[in-house]
Amino acid sequence: MSGNERFDCIVVGAGPAGTAAALTLARAGVKVVLFERGEFPGAKNVMGGVLYSKTLNKLVPGFWKEAPLERPVIEQNLWMLSSDSVAKVGYRSPRFVPGHAAEGGVPDEGPANAFTVLRAKFDRWFAQKAVDAGALLITETAVEDLLWENGKVVGVQTGRDDGKVYADAVIVTAGLHALNSLIPKMADGRLGIKPEHVALAVKQIIALPKEKIEDRFNLPAGMGATIELVGASTSGLTGISFIYTNADSISIGAGAMLSDYVKSGKHPYDVIEDFKAHPAIKPLIAGGEVKEYLGHLIPEGGYNAVPKLYGDGFMVAGDSAMLVNSVHREGSNLAMESGRLAAETFIKAKERKDYSARSFAAYRDALDKSFVLKDLRKYRGIQHYLDSHPQIFLSYPEMVSEAAFRFLNVDEAPKAEHEKMMVQAVTNRRSMMGLLSDLWAGWRATR
Amino acid sequence: MSVDASRSAGGGPAPAAAPDVKTQAQGATIATGTEAKRLSIDDLLYLIRYNPDDRGHLRVINDDICREKCVKYGYACTRFCPAQVYKWEENHVSVSWEGCIECGACRIGCPFANIDWKYPRGGFGVSFKNG
Ligand SMILES: Cc1cc2nc3c(=O)[nH]c(=O)nc-3n(C[C@H](O)[C@H](O)[C@H](O)COP(=O)(O)OP(=O)(O)OC[C@H]3O[C@@H](n4cnc5c(N)ncnc54)[C@H](O)[C@@H]3O)c2cc1C
Ligand code: SF4
Numbered sequence: 001m002s003g004n005e006r007f008d009c010i011v012v013g014a015g016p017a018g019t020a021a022a023l024t025l026a027r028a029g030v031k032v033v034l035f036e037r038g039e040f041p042g043a044k045n046v047m048g049g050v051l052y053s054k055t056l057n058k059l060v061p062g063f064w065k066e067a068p069l070e071r072p073v074i075e076q077n078l079w080m081l082s083s084d085s086v087a088k089v090g091y092r093s094p095r096f097v098p099g100h101a102a103e104g105g106v107p108d109e110g111p112a113n114a115f116t117v118l119r120a121k122f123d124r125w126f127a128q129k130a131v132d133a134g135a136l137l138i139t140e141t142a143v144e145d146l147l148w149e150n151g152k153v154v155g156v157q158t159g160r161d162d163g164k165v166y167a168d169a170v171i172v173t174a175g176l177h178a179l180n181s182l183i184p185k186m187a188d189g190r191l192g193i194k195p196e197h198v199a200l201a202v203k204q205i206i207a208l209p210k211e212k213i214e215d216r217f218n219l220p221a222g223m224g225a226t227i228e229l230v231g232a233s234t235s236g237l238t239g240i241s242f243i244y245t246n247a248d249s250i251s252i253g254a255g256a257m258l259s260d261y262v263k264s265g266k267h268p269y270d271v272i273e274d275f276k277a278h279p280a281i282k283p284l285i286a287g288g289e290v291k292e293y294l295g296h297l298i299p300e301g302g303y304n305a306v307p308k309l310y311g312d313g314f315m316v317a318g319d320s321a322m323l324v325n326s327v328h329r330e331g332s333n334l335a336m337e338s339g340r341l342a343a344e345t346f347i348k349a350k351e352r353k354d355y356s357a358r359s360f361a362a363y364r365d366a367l368d369k370s371f372v373l374k375d376l377r378k379y380r381g382i383q384h385y386l387d388s389h390p391q392i393f394l395s396y397p398e399m400v401s402e403a404a405f406r407f408l409n410v411d412e413a414p415k416a417e418h419e420k421m422m423v424q425a426v427t428n429r430r431s432m433m434g435l436l437s438d439l440w441a442g443w444r445a446t447r
Numbered sequence: 448m449s450v451d452a453s454r455s456a457g458g459g460p461a462p463a464a465a466p467d468v469k470t471q472a473q474g475a476t477i478a479t480g481t482e483a484k485r486l487s488i489d490d491l492l493y494l495i496r497y498n499p500d501d502r503g504h505l506r507v508i509n510d511d512i513c514r515e516k517c518v519k520y521g522y523a524c525t526r527f528c529p530a531q532v533y534k535w536e537e538n539h540v541s542v543s544w545e546g547c548i549e550c551g552a553c554r555i556g557c558p559f560a561n562i563d564w565k566y567p568r569g570g571f572g573v574s575f576k577n578g
């Protein structure tokens with residue numbers, strides 16, 4: 001790439017959003033360059049991670065036959081941890097893994113609903129798809145800012161010596177921290193992104209032999225499970241933890257609101273070590289070897305925190321646009337879908353040779369019609385709900401544990417007495433009216 | 448719904464005595480006994496791969512602000528940074544940027560916007576093996 005080479009479109013960041021955009025553009029014959037600051041795509045990226053098939057299969061049909069995936073997910077669980085106990089709800093169905101259920105081999109019938117993945121491997125493979133389609137991938141190169149002319153984005157400033165690169169438009173898919181000239185500042189100079197808008201997540205990769213994983217999680221050979229946890233798993237902070245099975249390792253992590261971290265003064269590495277030491281968790285990872293420690297932020301602002309999605313000469317997709325559905329732990333699929341829609345908007349704009357905000361408004365319309373903004377809108381009230389009902393994360397798991405214990409404990413008290421004690425365990429901690437109002441508000445927040 | 452009450456009999460502490468955790472270049476084994484040893488932040492950082500730059504990418508802007516205003520937050524960044532990059536040293540916060548895992552929490556979490564935050568230069572910094 002020479003100093004004054006011109007491109008049709010520049011994409012900043014080779015995560016799921018950027019690669020989906022570059023792939024779509026390259027296939028349409030657009031001259032596109034994809035910048036990535038990492039040593040390779042994925043080197044900087046962390047997720048749980050559960051990858052949902054539907055969105056990816058639109059981009060790379062039959063992806064599951066070649067992509068580096070860990071395990072198809074046959075079972076999903078929600079655990080509520082109290083300080084020493086656990087209440088579990090789960091669902092396993094062969095319908096999640098059409099064709100896989102027969103065990104072994106790669107099925108032709110269609111992909112599983114979701115797969116566990118490790119992003120350093122997955123992102124690298126995915127970006128290669130864009131390269132194969134004709135995109136120019138430039139790694140180890142950070143875009144430092146956008147280049148503006150007359151209120152319009154005309155290119156990017158990279159950290160290289162011949163640093164300026166020009167194009168008709170720039171698609172920003174650089175993750176949560178995006179680029180300085182796009183991040184809104186408040187009057188006092190502070191960032192527009194608040195600690196209440198992000199979760200800080202830490203994660204460990206724990207190696208275990210395949211058979212041990214399948215034994216401990218009661219899995220058919222090659223199949224995977226996910227466990228989401230609330231309650232004592234985040235040391236009293238508002239958050240969610242997770243345990244996902246990979247081919248021969250476990251991804252275990254804990255995410256909590258950054259605002260809670262600031263308030264509590266807790267260390268993230270203590271939170272995850274406490275979680276691992278919980279009596280219900282310890283046996284799952286015993287004897288494993290910790291291979292890596294990772295950390296990342298998750299945008300949790302929801303619909304109300306979505307920034308400006310386009311302007312003259314630019315569009316913003318994925319985490320850069322806060323497009324994460326924190327209720328369902330979905331982000332990578334929203335990133336891919338938004339990246340693809342931004343690219344399609346660019347392709348149409350190119351026919352008209354019009355890269356103005358007016359032309360790119362079609363991107364917003366497309367997002368509005370897609371599951372991306374439909375889902376975020378559906379849960380727009382959830383952030384406020386969780387802020388104002390911290391008991392959902394904190395005292396409910398203890399309450400459920402106490403109720404279950406009283407109901408199931410065999411102590412020769414008549415069963416009618418047990419039922420009474422169970423109700424008591426609940427109402428001791430939260431009045432009946434309080435419970436009803438929590439439920440009602442929760443229902444409203446998800447309508 | 449199943450319920451697992453793994454209470455230890457009598458509510459006493461779980462029996463101690465367990466093999467030690469080995470911290471190796473490749474990984475750290477969680478003891479197979481009943482009591483797995485906690486990994487310290489140093490153990491954890493040891494597992495991360497970096498391409499270290501010779502210039503720092505993080506800087507505390509004004510030490511006076513930390514000293515005068517951040518006491519009530521217990522010097523927030525020294526607590527929430529997942530890589531313990533920031534440490535309180537007598538009268539200021541030291542910055543071991545080499546260990547940064549680039550999450551950006553300090554950029555958003557410092558209550559006084561007192562951290563000059565950037566990513567490392569392209570190609571430098573953390574390079575995750577798994578992600
Ligand atoms: C702990 C955790 C668990 C999660 N679990 C799930 C899950 O189970 N399922 C799910 O679907 N989602 C999950 N998510 C969310 C998901 O990871 C994100 O929503 C998704 O990665 C967003 O994709 P993106 O392409 O927008 O951004 P990113 O994946 O962040 O990619 C941005 C890319 O841009 C690069 N970049 C950044 N700045 C620059 C720059 N200035 N110049 C050049 N390159 C740059 C980065 O290196 C990176 O490669 C999880 C997130 C976390 C943190
Ligand atoms: S959080 Fe900000 S103000 Fe507080 S000690 Fe750290 S840098 Fe200083």
Ligand code: SF4
Pocket residue numbers: 505527528529530531532533546547548549550551552553554
């Ligand atoms: S970016 Fe994250 S890891 Fe790096 S110093 Fe800030 S809080 Fe610590």
